[in-house]
Amino acid sequence: MKIYKFGGASVKNASAVKNLKNILTKSSTPVIVVVSAMDKITNILEKLHVFYLQKNKEKIWQTFDDLYSFHDSICSALFNNNKTPASVNKYFDELKRKLKTNPSLNKDYEYDQIVSFGELISSTIVYEYLNGQDYIINFLDIRTVLRTDNIYKEANIDWDTSKYLISDFVNNNKLPIITQGFIGSTHERINTTLGREGSDFTAAALAYMLDAQEVVIWKDVPGIMNADPAWCKFAEKIDVLSYQEAIELSFFGAKVIHPKTIKPLQNKNIPLRVKSFVAPNEEGTIIKNIDYKLKLIPVYILKENQILLSISPRDFSFIVEENISKIFSQFAKHRIKVNMIQNSAISFTASIDNSNKIEDLIKELSKEYTVKYNNGLTLITIRHYNDEAIDKMIAEKTLLLEQRSRLTIRMVTE
Ligand code: ASP
Ligand code: MG
Numbered sequence: 001m002k003i004y005k006f007g008g009a010s011v012k013n014a015s016a017v018k019n020l021k022n023i024l025t026k027s028s029t030p031v032i033v034v035v036s037a038m039d040k041i042t043n044i045l046e047k048l049h050v051f052y053l054q055k056n057k058e059k060i061w062q063t064f065d066d067l068y069s070f071h072d073s074i075c076s077a078l079f080n081n082n083k084t085p086a087s088v089n090k091y092f093d094e095l096k097r098k099l100k101t102n103p104s105l106n107k108d109y110e111y112d113q114i115v116s117f118g119e120l121i122s123s124t125i126v127y128e129y130l131n132g133q134d135y136i137i138n139f140l141d142i143r144t145v146l147r148t149d150n151i152y153k154e155a156n157i158d159w160d161t162s163k164y165l166i167s168d169f170v171n172n173n174k175l176p177i178i179t180q181g182f183i184g185s186t187h188e189r190i191n192t193t194l195g196r197e198g199s200d201f202t203a204a205a206l207a208y209m210l211d212a213q214e215v216v217i218w219k220d221v222p223g224i225m226n227a228d229p230a231w232c233k234f235a236e237k238i239d240v241l242s243y244q245e246a247i248e249l250s251f252f253g254a255k256v257i258h259p260k261t262i263k264p265l266q267n268k269n270i271p272l273r274v275k276s277f278v279a280p281n282e283e284g285t286i287i288k289n290i291d292y293k294l295k296l297i298p299v300y301i302l303k304e305n306q307i308l309l310s311i312s313p314r315d316f317s318f319i320v321e322e323n324i325s326k327i328f329s330q331f332a333k334h335r336i337k338v339n340m341i342q343n344s345a346i347s348f349t350a351s352i353d354n355s356n357k358i359e360d361l362i363k364e365l366s367k368e369y370t371v372k373y374n375n376g377l378t379l380i381t382i383r384h385y386n387d388e389a390i391d392k393m394i395a396e397k398t399l400l401l402e403q404r405s406r407l408t409i410r411m412v413t414e
Pocket of ligand 1 (some may be wrong): 036042181197
């Protein structure tokens with residue numbers, strides 16, 4: 001059995017859904033299909049959640065109508081009678097009922113009750129379409145088998161219970177099966193979500209629990225690239241990656257796959273393939289158990305909008321254990337994401353993500369330290385660097401900070 005994950009872009013309109021069907025028809029192994037919400041629908045549901053909390057009636061209903069017409073027009077292009085199936089309308093009715101109630105004070109709880117509709121609606125449309133086209137597939141409401149705790153918006157899977165329930169479902173229902181990524185439910189059967197972009201993780205979790213043979217993530221790129229094609233003209237595809245390398249790349253900020261995805265797969269030695277839904281016959285990238293020290297081509301990762309903070313004790317004391325732990329506890333308190341650090345005798349430097357929390361952090365640190373900062377910077381990471389790769393990236397740029405290890409160079413530039 002394989003797990004196929006189709007993200008938002010692979011179900012963004014009627015022709016994408018038709019293409020998904022062609023991919024399934026050609027697959028020779030039985031599959032479980034995990035789908036995300038269509039296109040950028042999760043972003044729209046996030047807005048709807050905010051309007052709901054604000055009790056902004058006008059915006060709520062305007063957004064609801066937009067959501068409905070988006071899906072309705074896809075349905076009219078997919079179904080012979082041009083109608084939105086009753087099973088889909090049922091979710092819109094449920095969402096409507098929810099939107100008519102008053103929000104509780106638990107924002108994250110409300111988020112999960114609203115945002116989870118994206119996946120429910122998209123998987124139902126795809127399910128109805130496939131069955132109508134004589135591709136017989138079973139529907140699984142993943143909330144009946146994927147149990148989580150109640151940390152809303154970032155729920156954690158209860159692996160034992162979920163494994164028991166999903167195995168039972170798979171034993172009693174024939175493959176193929178279609179289900180949702182990103183969502184689950186608590187033991188009390190309240191909707192939860194696993195964190196943005198969490199569908200990759202759902203696919204990996206199902207593979208782990210069911211001992212699948214492979215996970216395939218279908219994307220609009222040929223595979224995992226050595227740089228983001230959006231800014232890089234020389235981006236090329238990487239054929240093979242080790243689990244370790246994939247985790248390192250996502251840690252440094254490559255938007256490869258959801259960072260939590262690799263661990264369950266590595267634990268059971270299940271390969272992960274990233275493939276293009278536009279060119280399904282091509283190999284894509286495979287992530288598997290290989291020697292991670294294998295030499296790769298240079299991989300470039302950019303993190304923009306960085307602030308370089310320079311912190312020095314006012315009393316000229318050394319930056320050693322005590323000061324470092326004080327500084328870090330401030331970072332943790334203000335939930336600041338630190339990407340790179342360096343220290344000298346009396347100064348500590350950190351490259352951090354810019355956010356609206358910075359002002360408070362600086363205010364607090366300034367009580368004991370002189371704090372200087374530089375903003376609008378870019379942090380460039382190159383894995384498997386060489387001189388040519390470095391030159392390509394820093395030509396005509398001012399280098400403010402640099403750190404090298406054997407495999408990785410990181411540079412903060414203006
Ligand atoms: N639809 C969710 C999101 O956009 C989950 C996913 O796509 O993986 O974050
Ligand atoms: Mg997505």
